Amino acid sequence: MQMMRPLASRLLGPFRVLPFLLPVSAALAQTDTSALQWLQRIYTATQKLSYTGVFVYQQGQQVETSRITHIVEASGPRERLETLDGIPREIIRTRDQVVCYLPASMTVKIDKQSGTRMFPAILPERLKELAENYSIRKGEVERVGGYDCQVIILEPKDRMRYGHRLWADLNTGMLLKAKTFDEKNEMLEQFAFTHLQIGGSIDRAQLKTRFSRASRDWRVEDSGATRTNLAEAGWTIRSSPPGFRTVTELLRTLGGTSGVGHIVLSDGLAAISVFIQPAKSKQPASQPGLVRQGAINVYMRPVGDYWVTVVGEAPPESVKYVADAVEYRK
Amino acid sequence: MREKLSALVDGELRSGDFETHLGRLRTDRELRGAWNTYHLIGDALRGYLGPEITDRVVARLRDEPTVLVPRVARFKRFSWYAMPAAAGIAAVALVVWTASPMWRAPEPALGSVASGPTGTAGPVTAGAPSAGTKPPAAPAEIENYLLAHHPFSHSSAMQGIARYARSVADERGAAGK
Amino acid sequence: MNERDLDRQLVERAQRGEKHAFELLVSKYQRKLARLLSRFIRDPAEVEDVAQEAFIKAYRALPSFRNESAFYTWLYRIGINTAKNYLVAMRRRAPTTTEFDSEEAEGFDEGEQLRDINTPESAMLSKEIARTVDNTMEQLPEELRNAIALREIEGLSYEDIAAIMNCPIGTVRSRIFRAREAIAEQLRPLLETGKDKRW
Numbered sequence: 179m180q181m182m183r184p185l186a187s188r189l190l191g192p193f194r195v196l197p198f199l200l201p202v203s204a205a206l207a208q209t210d211t212s213a214l215q216w217l218q219r220i221y222t223a224t225q226k227l228s229y230t231g232v233f234v235y236q237q238g239q240q241v242e243t244s245r246i247t248h249i250v251e252a253s254g255p256r257e258r259l260e261t262l263d264g265i266p267r268e269i270i271r272t273r274d275q276v277v278c279y280l281p282a283s284m285t286v287k288i289d290k291q292s293g294t295r296m297f298p299a300i301l302p303e304r305l306k307e308l309a310e311n312y313s314i315r316k317g318e319v320e321r322v323g324g325y326d327c328q329v330i331i332l333e334p335k336d337r338m339r340y341g342h343r344l345w346a347d348l349n350t351g352m353l354l355k356a357k358t359f360d361e362k363n364e365m366l367e368q369f370a371f372t373h374l375q376i377g378g379s380i381d382r383a384q385l386k387t388r389f390s391r392a393s394r395d396w397r398v399e400d401s402g403a404t405r406t407n408l409a410e411a412g413w414t415i416r417s418s419p420p421g422f423r424t425v426t427e428l429l430r431t432l433g434g435t436s437g438v439g440h441i442v443l444s445d446g447l448a449a450i451s452v453f454i455q456p457a458k459s460k461q462p463a464s465q466p467g468l469v470r471q472g473a474i475n476v477y478m479r480p481v482g483d484y485w486v487t488v489v490g491e492a493p494p495e496s497v498k499y500v501a502d503a504v505e506y507r508k
Numbered sequence: 509m510r511e512k513l514s515a516l517v518d519g520e521l522r523s524g525d526f527e528t529h530l531g532r533l534r535t536d537r538e539l540r541g542a543w544n545t546y547h548l549i550g551d552a553l554r555g556y557l558g559p560e561i562t563d564r565v566v567a568r569l570r571d572e573p574t575v576l577v578p579r580v581a582r583f584k585r586f587s588w589y590a591m592p593a594a595a596g597i598a599a600v601a602l603v604v605w606t607a608s609p610m611w612r613a614p615e616p617a618l619g620s621v622a623s624g625p626t627g628t629a630g631p632v633t634a635g636a637p638s639a640g641t642k643p644p645a646a647p648a649e650i651e652n653y654l655l656a657h658h659p660f661s662h663s664s665a666m667q668g669i670a671r672y673a674r675s676v677a678d679e680r681g682a683a684g685k
Numbered sequence: 686m687n688e689r690d691l692d693r694q695l696v697e698r699a700q701r702g703e704k705h706a707f708e709l710l711v712s713k714y715q716r717k718l719a720r721l722l723s724r725f726i727r728d729p730a731e732v733e734d735v736a737q738e739a740f741i742k743a744y745r746a747l748p749s750f751r752n753e754s755a756f757y758t759w760l761y762r763i764g765i766n767t768a769k770n771y772l773v774a775m776r777r778r779a780p781t782t783t784e785f786d787s788e789e790a791e792g793f794d795e796g797e798q799l800r801d802i803n804t805p806e807s808a809m810l811s812k813e814i815a816r817t818v819d820n821t822m823e824q825l826p827e828e829l830r831n832a833i834a835l836r837e838i839e840g841l842s843y844e845d846i847a848a849i850m851n852c853p854i855g856t857v858r859s860r861i862f863r864a865r866e867a868i869a870e871q872l873r874p875l876l877e878t879g880k881d882k883r884w
Contacts (some may be wrong), residue, residue, distance in 0.1 A: 232573075232576065234576075243576055243577065243748075262575075262576070262577060263577045263748050266748070266749060276658075276659060278655060287655055289655075289656070289659065372576065373573070401656065425660070426660075430656065432652050432653070432656055433652040440656060442657075442660045444660065449657065449660040449661050451653070451656065451657040451660065453653055453656070469650065474654070476650060476653065487653055489650075489653045489654060489657045490657070491661060510862070510866070511858070511859065511862040514858070514861060514862040514865055515843075515858050515862075516691065517691075518688065518836060518842075518843065518861070519687040519688035519689070519690060519691040520687075520842070520843045520858065526691075526694070530694060530695070530698065530706070533705070533709060534703070534705050534706075540709075542869070543709060543712060543713075544712045545865075545869045545872060545876065546865050546869070547712055547713050548716075548814070548872070548876075549818060549833075549837070549865055549868050549869065549872070550837040551716045551717070552814055552815055552818040553818065553822075553833070553834065553837045553838055554837060554838060556716040556717055556719075556720050557716065557811040557814060557815055558715075558716050558719045558720070558729075558732075558733075558807065558811060559733060559806070559807035559810075559811070560715065561711075561715050561719070561733055561736055561737055561740075562708065562711050562712045562715055564737055565708070565711045565715075565737050565740045565741065566708050566711070568737065568741055569704055569707065569708065569741070569744060572704075572741065572744060572745065574702050574704060575699065575700060575702070575744060575745070575747045575748060576700075576701065576702050577700035577701065577747060577748045
């Protein structure tokens, strides 16, 4: 088994930063363009590099350790995440789908991958959008576990989103640490690698699930998500919080209920999901209001015979704003 | 000193001493030797005799990636807290776990923010309270929403599944309390 | 504080990255585990291999160990599984390997007669150790011998031993310590030479 190395030692394959051109605009004029390049670099690194490591995610008092292995091959990237404490849970991602194993409930959840992940934005126009909503600049160079990292600061331009700090390896751009901050500048969550091997020879066996899916004990939930136009069904979001726009609309199965509408809004970084389903499909009956934990806020309210649930890594105001703006018109 | 080790082996050493001695065992080879010998004696008295495999296991352990399991949080893991809609309360309170700035784990403070953080939006109000209190949303449900949300979430970059892929059992346990 | 707390502390330390804490547990339970495995596997050399395997498996499985159950109980289950898997694998390769009904073994109790888990190489040393321990015990002053016997063989707490021997707990502690030291002293030459061999 490939030995994990502490962050201080690493193996690198050849890595080149891909140059790209940024459109110039007023928003960008006040942004440090090299900071934006860093974001692009970070994203490219997490996608294009092969790596394996252990990271710790912390939120409040809860801490969880996970192992991640990401291998890029001809057929595309493959990735496996596995929690290392308590009952092991896994996510396996390929280009086409995400499979999540939850052994505690003996459930396998399958989701079609709807495009690439959104953070940080990969397309130039998304970067521009990001710059409109956040003030992005470079911070100091700091050491994280033996690697010298460039700190990138994303400061929200209003109170409808959270702030972020990212630590990216100077050499490869790999994201080694990240923190999310609220409006009081208090840290909501953070993650950091404790062991990391970039490149070199990575054991493909790390990508295999430890579970046997053949077992009939698993309950399989396939989201069956398909693109749709919910406006045709009468659903609109009257207005979004500043900077947020709709990026996708889906019809999917959720928790055993089919035909659940799912709208995703984004400001280029933070995402807010809106779920719409018949109220009677929610058992036991839910209660309206806000539920929050750390960086996630969930706001629920009834609209006619339906139930709207809004989820996002955005402040409660944003989540409530969106929930209140959901309308049904026929 | 070795007398304390003898007591430690029997589980009869008091707390403070105990930690100190466990620490010493780490660095003091002679003390470790005593640990091994005391256990050998106990085993011999009980009639268990056999070759010592510790050295071989230790050698193999050197090549094993170090296991790192976080301390179980003193409070419920990822417990959800919803504002109970008690009759008569119009304004909400946001129930907030205060996050520690670093990795320390302070007591979470249950703060009641009557007007919500100052911002462009007004105070976050809970939905109209209904007669009696309904139970908060089943956490298993929220897990479903979070899972559905995850592919779009920036936390993908944090590569954490911690926040949403938690066991239903944990959730039910937390909800039940 | 009791023995179970001791184990729990060691496991917690191991889970936080202190490998040496796990090594202490290995040293503590190696023979007990080997004895268990010998009920499934007849060849002592194979017992050693499987025991090693079981400890490594246990180390890797630490993340899924919840400190509510006793460590040895958990280790015991891992040991049994490892032995079962080993037997299954052996069945494929060597049909003449002695079959052993593992179900029968699971119900064993501590008082049963032991099986010899020594290989030819270790047998001599083990015999010497056993003889040395027995001889030293016989020569110990009675109160020391009783104290250590009540602790190691009967598994009583210091408090209970103090009640039986009608003396303060501190005295119990000191007697057990002195008994151990006396035996350790006699074992010293054996263990030192043992270290040069496969030990």
